[in-house]
Amino acid sequence: MNILILGSGAREHAIAWKLAQSSRPLKLFVAPGNPGTAETAVNLPVDPLDFERVREVIIANSIGMVVVGPEAPLAEGIADFIMGDPALSGVEVIGPCRDGAMLEGSKDFAKGFMKRHGIPAAAYETFTQDTLDDAVTFIRRMKPPYVLKADGLAAGKGVLIINDFDEAVTGLKAMFGGKFGAAGSKVVIEEYLQGIEMSAFVITDGISYRILPEAKDYKRIGEGDTGKNTGGMGAVSPVPFASSSFLEKVEERIIKPTIEGLKREGIDYRGFIFFGLMNVRGDPYVIEYNARLGDPETEVIIPRIASDLYDLLEGVAHRDLASREIKIVTDTAVTVMMVSGGYPDSYGKGFPVSGVENVAESIIFHAGTTMKDGRLVTSGGRVMAVTSMGSTMQEALDKSYSSVRKISFNGMSYRRDIGADLKNHII
Ligand code: AMP
Ligand code: GLY
Numbered sequence: 477m478n479i480l481i482l483g484s485g486a487r488e489h490a491i492a493w494k495l496a497q498s499s500r501p502l503k504l505f506v507a508p509g510n511p512g513t514a515e516t517a518v519n520l521p522v523d524p525l526d527f528e529r530v531r532e533v534i535i536a537n538s539i540g541m542v543v544v545g546p547e548a549p550l551a552e553g554i555a556d557f558i559m560g561d562p563a564l565s566g567v568e569v570i571g572p573c574r575d576g577a578m579l580e581g582s583k584d585f586a587k588g589f590m591k592r593h594g595i596p597a598a599a600y601e602t603f604t605q606d607t608l609d610d611a612v613t614f615i616r617r618m619k620p621p622y623v624l625k626a627d628g629l630a631a632g633k634g635v636l637i638i639n640d641f642d643e644a645v646t647g648l649k650a651m652f653g654g655k656f657g658a659a660g661s662k663v664v665i666e667e668y669l670q671g672i673e674m675s676a677f678v679i680t681d682g683i684s685y686r687i688l689p690e691a692k693d694y695k696r697i698g699e700g701d702t703g704k705n706t707g708g709m710g711a712v713s714p715v716p717f718a719s720s721s722f723l724e725k726v727e728e729r730i731i732k733p734t735i736e737g738l739k740r741e742g743i744d745y746r747g748f749i750f751f752g753l754m755n756v757r758g759d760p761y762v763i764e765y766n767a768r769l770g771d772p773e774t775e776v777i778i779p780r781i782a783s784d785l786y787d788l789l790e791g792v793a794h795r796d797l798a799s800r801e802i803k804i805v806t807d808t809a810v811t812v813m814m815v816s817g818g819y820p821d822s823y824g825k826g827f828p829v830s831g832v833e834n835v836a837e838s839i840i841f842h843a844g845t846t847m848k849d850g851r852l853v854t855s856g857g858r859v860m861a862v863t864s865m866g867s868t869m870q871e872a873l874d875k876s877y878s879s880v881r882k883i884s885f886n887g888m889s890y891r892r893d894i895g896a897d898l899k900n901h902i903i
């Protein structure tokens with residue numbers, strides 16, 4: 477089977493790395509990939525949003541399965557495009573069609589879906605420029621902090637959490653005024669949930685599902701969860717405060733009704749679902765859905781899956797996931813993201829990365845790297861994810877930080893406190 481993975485980050489590297497270990501004869505391609513994916517797959521210089529080029533390389537390389545990493549091609553309908561093209565008939569897509577991707581692509585749709593299926597989430601209402609006065613009245617009736625969410629995709633930046641009423645109204649007007657482009661023409665205003673966040677993940681063939689390891693990520697740039705939001709600075713799996721009774725509630729109250737809800741709404745969802753959760757005094761609430769795996773969550777989820785990942789993907793393609801087994805190791809996986817100086821604001825690129833060859837105890841998943849004149853150099857804000865496994869979280873952290881210290885590039889930065897908040901949760 478020839479498999480094409482779409483995307484270029486550490487998530488896609490982790491997927492390629494795992495599929496390369498399959499006992500099945502697979503040939504892997506990644507578009508566009510990075511120097512890390514080039515170790516186990518053939519990189520194709522194709523933008524995943526350029527569907528015509530994707531079509532060409534599927535045909536040229538006899539691709540039988542496409543695994544979609546990021547959200548943008550899903551929201552743009554890559555799965556509909558492939559499945560609707562007679563020249564691509566028989567090509568399986570791991571990733572939902574446009575209707576399923578709406579769980580991530582429209583906050584208003586996701587909130588309505590949760591309400592229709594009784595899935596616990598923050599109370600909300602949705603407004604547009606035309607209902608601005610009602611929105612202001614709604615905010616006035618709520619208790620701060622006020623949570624304002626742009627309806628559409630905004631690269632993880634479309635959420636404002638504001639304590640002051642006047643600032644919230646100003647923020648709302650800025651959203652309607654185009655602060656997040658068209659994504660903000662509708663705004664969801666919701667109740668603030670006080671709790672501790674984590675994420676759950678499933679793979680589904682639209683009939684049944686398999687639960688993947690859960691994870692906690694670290695979104696802020698600064699230690700102690702301070703400063704600006706980033707794509708993610710690190711992750712840990714399993715999550716020490718996610719007890720088996722809490723995870724049972726997640727499955728019963730959230731995962732099952734989501735899968736059933738999709739069926740009931742006629743959405744034939746085949747792919748991954750990412751549940752962003754808030755643990756509010758032991759009860760799970762959905763903060764958001766994503767129609768894909770997370771990055772950097774994938775970098776800790778994938779190494780904990782002991783079974784053959786291809787077997788699960790084939791279960792989705794054949795719609796017999798219920799008969800496939802998933803084995804998860806109890807060891808802890810942690811990942812520390814090494815980022816460019818200045819990230820998430822502007823940063824320099826093209827700095828040589830050295831020392832990767834000295835790392836033995838960790839897995840390096842490349843994100844923003846490229847080859848220039850035969851040398852590995854930086855090419856993005858998040859440069860590489862350093863993942864380690866250990867029988868305890870501390871052991872895994874020690875390995876990752878020791879590996880991080882072996883690597884260097886101009887301006888290199890990373891959080892030194894990944895997992896630190898979880899240490900007093902360890903039983
Ligand atoms: P989202 O893009 O919906 O995941 O929101 C981004 C971040 O905002 C989340 O990861 C939470 O930290 C925070 N957030 C979103 N919604 C809420 C809420 N209702 N209550 C508290 N925090 C929230
Ligand atoms: N790490 C969060 C995400 O992938 O959306």
